[in-house]
Every structure is written in C-alpha cells, then in structure tokens.
C-alpha cells in the first residue's frame with residue numbers, strides 16, 4: 418500500500434485525549450478516520466453520540482471519524498497508522514497489532530515518552546516490533562494540548578520522518594484549517610524534545626505548587642531546554658529542532674498551561690499530594706512521571722549531565738521532597754551557562 422498525499426484511510430490506535438483530538442485534525446484534513454478504542458463502550462459512544470465522553474466531553478466529533486474496538490478492522494486498508502497509547506504500553510500493544518498492519522503502511526507516533534528498561538524511543542520500539550524501516554516510521558510532535566486542538570484553536574506542529582518525501586505526504590494528510598504541520602527529518606530531536614518537556618513540565622509544576630513565581634519557572638524552562646539539547650544532540654539531533662516547535666514550542670505550552678497533565682501532576686506534588694494519590698485521581702497519562710527515570714538513565718549511559726531529570730526522578734520515587742529538589746538546584750556546583 419503506497420502512502421497517498423491527499424486523502425485515504427487512517428487508523429488511529431488509542432482513543433484517549435490526543436488520539437481523539439488528532440482524529441479531528443485528520444478528519445478535517447479530509448481523511449477517512451477509524452479510531453480504535455481499548456474499551457468497547459468508548460467506541461460505541463463515539464459512533465452513537467459523536468462524543469468521547471471520558472476524554473473530550475462536550476466536543477462533537479465530525480462525521481469523518483468512526484470508532485471500533487476491533488483492531489483488525491481499524492487497520493484494514495489504512496495506509497497511515499497513528500499510534501496514540503501511553504508510551505509504556507506500546508511494545509505490548511504492537512506485539513498484538515503488528516500482524517494486521519498493511520504492508521508499507523506508514524506508522525506515526527504521537528507519543529512523548531521513553532521506554533523504561535530498554536531506554537528506547539517510540540520510533541525504535543515501532544521498528545523492533547513491526548520490522549518497518551525508517552522510511553515507514555514518523556513522529557508528530559509540537560505544542561499541541563489536546564483540548565485546544567479539539568476546539569480547533571490554531572496550532573503548528575512537526576511531522577518528522579527520515580524520508581523527507583514521506584514527511585511531506587504526511588504533512589498534506591494532516592494539514593487542516595486549524596493545524597499547520599512543518600516537515601523535519603530529525604526524528605530523534607522531535608522525540609526527545611517531546612519526552613523531555615514532560616519532565617521539565619513536572620519540575621515547573623512542582624515549583625508552581627510550592628508557590629514560586631515566574632523567575633523560577635523561566636529558569637527551569639531555560640535550563641530544561643539546555644538539558645534537553647545536551648542529550649538530544651549527543652544522540653544525533655539537530656540543535657535547531659530543539660529551538661523549534663517540537664522543542665521550545667512544546668516546552669513553553671506544557672510549562673505554561675494548566676491543561677498539561679504533567680505540569681498539573683507536578684503542581685499537586687508541590688502542594689504535598691503523594692504520587693499514589695495523584696495516580697488514583699486521574700485516568701489520564703502523565704508520561705514524564707515514568708520517562709524521568711528512563712531519560713535520566715539514557716543521559717547517564719551517554720555521560721550527559723541531566724540534573725532536572727535526576728531530581729524529578731528522585732521526587733517521583735520519594736527520595737526527595739519538592740522543596741529539597743528546589744534547594745538542591747540552587748546549591749549545585751556553579752558553572753558557566755554554556756557548559
């Protein structure tokens with residue numbers, strides 16, 4: 418099956434906040450979209466009431482979106498397969514789904530995490546589990562808070578694939594009246610920008626929860642970007658990617674917005690809630706709470722200094738309080754800004 422540039426069938430696997438919101442983008446761009454939902458009642462609700470009541474209540478889904486609980490049905494005839502599950506479940510999901518993916522279909526990751534244990538990025542997990550080559554694996558990442566996208570508020574994003582012609586065709590497939598995608602060939606940079614900003618979002622949330630203001634958050638955002646760029650460029654990313662939508666853009670959106678689950682998770686920690694209480698209070702994923710550990714390990718394995726990932730991981734694991742984290746950031750050995 419060859420990837421078309423105008424329209425076609427797209428399977429979106431995952432009917433959470435972002436899978437559903439991105440389905441709206443795809444439908445608005447003219448695609449025939451089938452969303453796979455893990456729970457049958459979510460698929461039924463989308464088909465019958467045109468609403469995903471659990472994740473996007475009050476948002477009417479366009480006619481171009483259908484839903485199913487049957488993954489084989491979702492994947493049949495799809496030349497684009499969009500993956501929108503939590504990062505830590507992707508490998509197990511693909512083990513079941515891979516046999517039903519059409520030959521030559523392009524697999525697109527919307528996920529912003531790094532796998533625990535293997536320290537693999539999502540594109541690496543996709544390659545390992547499906548056997549797809551880099552020309553069939555893409556990433557879409559940028560400042561794209563799901564609720565704003567669902568309301569069709571204007572936003573830009575990056576479509577990255579090692580094969581630029583594939584990125585260009587995917588760009589056409591998801592260019593809607595409210596969503597402007599740019600192409601890139603820097604898959605590593607886009608993925609690490611997306612995963613790392615969640616960890617920085619947690620740190621910023623903690624600072625906000627402790628009652629600190631804009632100097633603290635701006636300092637964390639800026640040093641967070643430096644930390645992200647240090648690791649990403651060591652792994653081959655283009656530094657300009659980290660200055661772009663999938664780096665700085667997403668970092669700013671996440672760290673500024675009360676809509677961000679990662680920032681909110683951090684804020685609750687800063688207010689004194691426990692990790693267990695926060696997990697129990699929501700069904701939604703805050704990727705940074707897991708990826709802080711994998712990014713810390715990834716940075717350590719490449720000899721890269723990653724103080725924010727280390728401290729956030731220590732807080733999430735209960736080894737530090739949020740106030741101790743902030744004190745420790747300031748007390749670290751002094752150095753030049755550009756080191």
Ligand SMILES: NC(=O)C1=CN([C@@H]2O[C@H](COP(=O)(O)OP(=O)(O)OC[C@H]3O[C@@H](n4cnc5c(N)ncnc54)[C@H](OP(=O)(O)O)[C@@H]3O)[C@@H](O)[C@H]2O)C=CC1
Pocket residue numbers: 431432433434435436437454455456471472501502503504506510527528529530561562563564700701702704
């Ligand atoms: N929300 C956002 O604004 C954005 C999110 N992202 C990224 O997209 C990815 C998905 O996030 P998002 O949609 O927001 O997450 P949500 O928490 O909103 O939804 C998660 C979805 O994954 C499903 N799911 C949970 N566990 C499993 C499993 N074991 N196997 C298969 N499916 C499972 C859930 O199903 P169920 O309802 O049955 O539990 C639900 O449909 C994340 O990596 C996130 O970082 C990227 C950009 C924007």
Ligand SMILES: O=C(CO)COP(=O)(O)O
Pocket residue numbers: 529559560561562563615618667670671676677678679680702703704
């Ligand atoms: O990735 C996002 C915005 O681009 C969503 O961030 P959260 O997962 O923190 O809600």
